[in-house]
Amino acid sequence: MESLSSLPGDALLDDEPAGTPTFLDRLFDYGLLVRTGVDGLYGRSGGFESVVDALDRMITRLGAAEGAEVLRFPPAMSRPAFERSGYLKGFPNLAGTVHSFCGDARGHAEILACLETGTDWTAQQEATDIVLTPAACYPVYPVAAARGMLPAEGRLFDLQSYCFRREPSLEPTRMQLFRMREYVRMGSPEQVLAFRESWLERGTAMMRGLGLPLAIDAANDPFFGRAGRMLANNQRAQGLKFELNVPVNSLEKPTACLSFNYHQDHFGSTWALRQADGEVAHTACVGFGLERITLALLRHHGLDLAAWPDAVRAELWG
């Protein structure tokens, strides 16, 4: 494993005098991201999207040999499935629920009156059966479980979705709605750990090929509260999560662009997902933060895509 201390110094990140526009300001000024008035909720330019699309295709090429089953879900999932997934045990603060107006004509009039006077109009909004997807893989586990036992070779899924996490921030790498590409492996512990190991190598080679300084580090999810500190310590102690970090906002706090996660039997137990021999299935996933990798490229190679190094452009666009 590499450590961050092995990263070379990066003039782009070191030498910004105080008072200069932030990276986020420059992304707005250059038109790559578009303000909406909400921190972490941005429009993307055609140029920005051309990088996201190229990364998406690159990840498809890297995983093509395994023949993953492609599934795409809208950026929302069923509330009962979300509740069963256990997400609220660890991340109640990040979840986003969809609420809709459930009143009558009088209620409608009240809403309009509230809007007129600038007072809170949301009292009659009620939770629907839809929750915003917190990670691209969440909708796939109940789908896989509904098919019955896994075949002996297990299963492999290819997913991509906009994901929502309620964490407003001025760091462009911490968006509230962002795209995550994932491969998800289900099977025996040996099968899913071999998958994760192979993607640690492939993901590292991919990011090196894009000319980005990186480090692989043990990591933990941002579990909520005191109980969360224990979950985080456990996750680290068991080596369940690794992240591929690239300095984007700062050298001290690099940005996780890829993550490699071993869920043990968490989702298998939650969804009664079984291996061919009847044992509870284990699962693992590799996740690619498409906006984060794009931002890392913009940070290190500049805001003008046409001026990026030829080798990087060739990796992305052939």
Next chain:
Amino acid sequence: MNIAQDIREILGSNEAFSGKADRLSEDDSLFDLGLDSFGSVQLMLALEERFNIEFPDELLNRKSFSTIRAIREAVSTLIQQEAA
């Protein structure tokens, strides 16, 4: 106060140890016997409530909750600290 008995009683409310908490030895690995991460968090919270203690950050790890002996020693230390 019989700390070990109280710990067994709390463990018995966990699905993995229901009806068999009294048969656990002091050194049985609770994680090997089915305690999962969320279960260990619930165990921690229940112990804090029962003994009126608070586990400090350095004890919020698997090792502290790995056996009845480890839990008993941690709880005993914390009770003494609270009393001091």
